[in-house]
Structure formats: structure tokens, C-alpha cells
Amino acid sequence: MxxxxxxxxxxxxxxxxxxxxxxxxxxxxxxxxxxxxxxxxxxxxxxxxxxxxxxxxxxxxxxxxxxxxxxxxxxxxxxxxxxxxxxxxxxxxxxxxxxxxxxxxxLPNVPHESVVEGAHADDNVEVGKVGEIPTLYDGAVPHWDLTEKYKLISFDLGVKITGAGFPVYTGKGARLQRALINFFLEENQKAGYEEYIPPHFVNAASGFGTGQLPDKEGQMYHMTEDDLYAIPTAEVPITNLFRDEILDLEKLPIKCTAYTPCFRREAGSYGKDVRGLNRLHQFDKVEVVNVVHPDESYKVLDEMVEHVGGLLQKLGLPYRVLRLCGGDMGFTSALTYDFEVWSAAQERWLEVSSVSNFETFQTNRMKVRYRGEDKKTHLCHTLNGSALALPRVMAALLENNQTEDGIKIPEVLIPYTSFEWIK
RNA sequence: GGAGAGAUGGCAGAGUGGUCGAAUGCGGUAGUCUUGAAAACUAUUGAGGGUCACACCUCCGGGGGUUCGAAUCCCUCUCUCUCCGCCA
Incomplete structure (x- = not known):
């Protein structure tokens, strides 16, 4: 607001x-x-x-x-x-x-001065590109074939017990997923973020606080019996921890990270865009949230971009960074950078992280304030970013690292998976 | 699920119709004292609206009502706690 x-x-x-x-x-x-x-x-x-x-x-x-x-x-x-x-x-x-x-x-948030005008994703500005685009061997296939071949994920079982968009991870697939979550949490912690495990359901006040309500009412799962919403991202419970708080100046910046499943109804759109892990109703994500002094927020945004890029580099995934145009930015954001990894078998870019500065847009709704040098209360700035969203990282990892002998696990993950190959 | 108790400022905790935005304690801030710190003492210390600044207005869990007047009485909702039951 x-x-x-x-x-x-x-x-x-x-x-x-x-x-x-x-x-x-x-x-x-x-x-x-x-x-x-x-x-x-x-x-x-x-x-x-x-x-x-x-x-x-x-x-x-x-x-x-x-x-x-x-x-x-x-x-x-x-x-x-x-x-x-x-x-x-x-x-x-x-x-x-x-x-x-x-x-x-x-009214949505007013874009930052660096944001370009535009209506569509085509107008986004590429601000960086890192890593080599890999060339795959002749028999390379998309991740949905790999997950079946190596029994990593069952989409069919998910359909059976729940419905489309709710995959079941099995065996090394489940272990790789867990390894990625742990890897991200550890890296975030090293970067100064404190870990939280929040509830996965929130009340309407929280949904309003971060801006999902009333704007995106239909996109969240709503349990009408108890009037609770399944969280679409950890941003919602984590940022709302500070709702109606007046924070001491020396407490800022507040840096939080949390792993949660995310639930999105995402009605509409079928076909290759949503095939396999590309788009799901339930997916795992590790999120980082910052509550900061207004003077610091753009510096912190840059740090977040740096940090998220570092994660992808450690995983050896080629990626590009986009500064979103006005029309492609979320309702609440003033400036957003999207990270996309190259999915070598699908031969397309997949969004794995969105890093945004909301300035006072959320804190004005939530009344998140700090007491300034002048002893008066002022609104904080909030920022958040995925670090990272799991499914598409998994997709790119499987596709890009496939060989005739199996799928090679990146070095940094081996301490977490305790296996080096998926064969 | 059943029975009972309760919700007051950062925290604890008084207040049962007017002098209450609210005692007192703790905490915070500033000062005195001290080489410095601690202790002690003094002052100050809720949020929001409104104004150039005052004035003034609103808020004692949410909503509604009674009254000239409500933190205080009534209704209702939500939440918390205790006991019993059930249970990972």
C-alpha cells in the first residue's frame, strides 16, 4: 500500500x-x-x-x-x-x-527509477549472464524423462493421491531434494541469515500484510472451515512476524531464511510450460527476507543479488539475471531481479529466483516501524528473494549434468547427498 | 470435544461508571554522582489522527449496545490459560 x-x-x-x-x-x-x-x-x-x-x-x-x-x-x-x-x-x-x-x-507499488517501462517479459532487461551453456550428449532427454528413468520423482503417484502438480519424490530424488534444501539453508546462514521454521498456514491478516490479499485471493489455497490460507511462499509468514512491531534501530537489518513448501493454485495454462517440474501446485523453496532501514534497502538488494548468483555458481548452473520491466513486476515490488537457469534439454531459461525490494509497500500495510534517531517511528523497508526455489533448480541440475553413465552430482552437494552419481 | 478463568502501555500488574491515556514495579532514555563502570538519586518514557506549532480527537483483544459520561455495565465474536477427555 x-x-x-x-x-x-x-x-x-x-x-x-x-x-x-x-x-x-x-x-x-x-x-x-x-x-x-x-x-x-x-x-x-x-x-x-x-x-x-x-x-x-x-x-x-x-x-x-x-x-x-x-x-x-x-x-x-x-x-x-x-x-x-x-x-x-x-x-x-x-x-x-x-x-x-x-x-x-x-494501486501497485511505484517502480524504482531504474525500472524500464514495459508490458511483457520481452521488455525485461538482461543485466548479467554467468556460466557456459553446456552441450549435451546425443541421447540427452528432458528432466521428466530422467526422473522416470532413474525413479526420482513420480508424477503419477502424485496424481493418484492428490492431483496434478503434486509430485512425489522418491529414493535419490527425495535425497537430492533434501540435500538442496540443506545446502541452501547452510549457505544462507553463512551469509548472515537466521533460520526459521514458520507455520505453513496463515490467517487473512498475514495474507493482507504482504499483499497477497486482496490482490491474489484466488491464487492461494483457502481452508474455509478455519479461514486459513496455505502459504504461497515463506515470505508471507516470515515478513508478518514483524507486523505491528516497532523495532529498535540497532536490531536492523533483520535477516531471516526459511525453508517451506509453497502452495499455489495457478489456475490455467497447460502444455510444455508446465510439464514436469516447470510449474507445480506444491513446491519447495528456501526464502530469504530482510527488514531494513530505508537508507540501506538498495544496498541490501544488491547483496541479495550477489548472494543468489553465488548459489547458482556453486551449483555450476548457467544463469542470467533480468531486471524486470514495470509490467512484469509483482504488485508489491519496486524493483525486482529475476534469476533464470538454463535448462539444457528443454533449451530454455527457467526462473528460479525473484529478488525484490518492496520499500514501504508492505510495511505500510503491516505497520513495521523502527524508532529513528529522532525518536519518532518510521516505516522499515522489506526485501525478499528465493534462495532458491527447488523444482527448476532440480530440473536444470538433472538435465545439464546428465551423461551416458548417469547424472553427476555437483561437488558442493556431495556432502549433503552422500552419493556422487545417480545411475 | 466438556468445564472454568482471563485478555489493560515494551514487560509485570492495579484499576468495577466521571477527577483514567490509565497507579505501582521492571525495562528504556537523559542527567547528577564517579577516573570509568555499577549502585543510588532526579527527570522523562504508549500508538495513531490533527496542527506551522499548540489545542483537540481516537485507541484498555475485535465488533455492537446501555449512559450526559464506559477500561469499568450488557450482548457478541476471536484468542489465551487451567482442569478433564482424546491423541503424534
């Missing part, structure tokens, strides 16, 4: 920025500012009525105490009118607040 003060003081910049998302927000922002003005006007009126009625009540109290019951009763009559008035103004106030909130919540 954008800050009202920002929209008030930087109206032009907000409209210009949102245009990069191909959104014409001029009217909405104008409406917001008008509603805000009306709201404040209304509040001034309401406050003065309340102040008057408070004063009368106090007077009645002291009249009773002084034994002047008759006079006190006379004054009671005066309050009736004020009461009606304050009720009316109060309702108006609620109405205005509600309308204002609805409009505010409908």
Missing part, C-alpha cells in the same frame, strides 16, 4: 512511475487525494463535536458532585443534538476511510 504522504507530496512522480506498469493512475490518485481531504475535513468537524460533548459531560459530572442535580439534568438535553451529529459524522468518517482504503489497496 502506497503511503498517503507520498501520494500527496509526489503526485507527479507516482503517476509517472505507475505508467511504467502501463497503468494510468492519475484519476485514482486524484480520487484518493480528494477523499483524503474530505476525510480530514470530516474529522476536524467530528473532533470538535466530540470535544464539545466531552466538555459538557465533564461539567455534568461536576454538577452532580456539587449536588446540583437539576442543573445537570438540564444540560443533558443539550447533548442529544451533539450525539446525533457525532453519530452522523462518525458514519461518514467510516465511509470515507473505507473508500480511501479500497482505492489505496488497488
Amino acid at each position: 502506497l503511503e498517503l504522504s507520498y501520494l500527496r507530496n509526489h503526485t507527479e512522480a507516482a503517476v509517472k512511475g505507475l505508467a511504467k506498469r502501463k497503468i494510468d493512475a492519475a484519476q485514482t490518485i486524484a480520487d484518493i487525494l480528494k477523499l483524503d481531504e474530505q476525510r480530514r475535513e470530516n474529522q476536524v468537524q467530528l473532533d470538535s463535536v466530540l470535544a464539545e460533548s466531552n466538555a459538557i459531560s465533564k461539567e455534568i459530572g461536576s454538577l452532580f458532585k456539587a449536588g446540583k442535580a437539576a442543573e445537570a439534568n438540564d444540560m443533558k438535553a443539550k447533548t442529544a443534538e451533539l450525539k446525533d451529529k457525532s453519530k452522523e459524522l462518525g458514519q461518514e468518517q467510516e465511509q470515507l476511510k473505507h473508500s480511501l482504503e479500497q482505492l489505496l489497496v488497488s
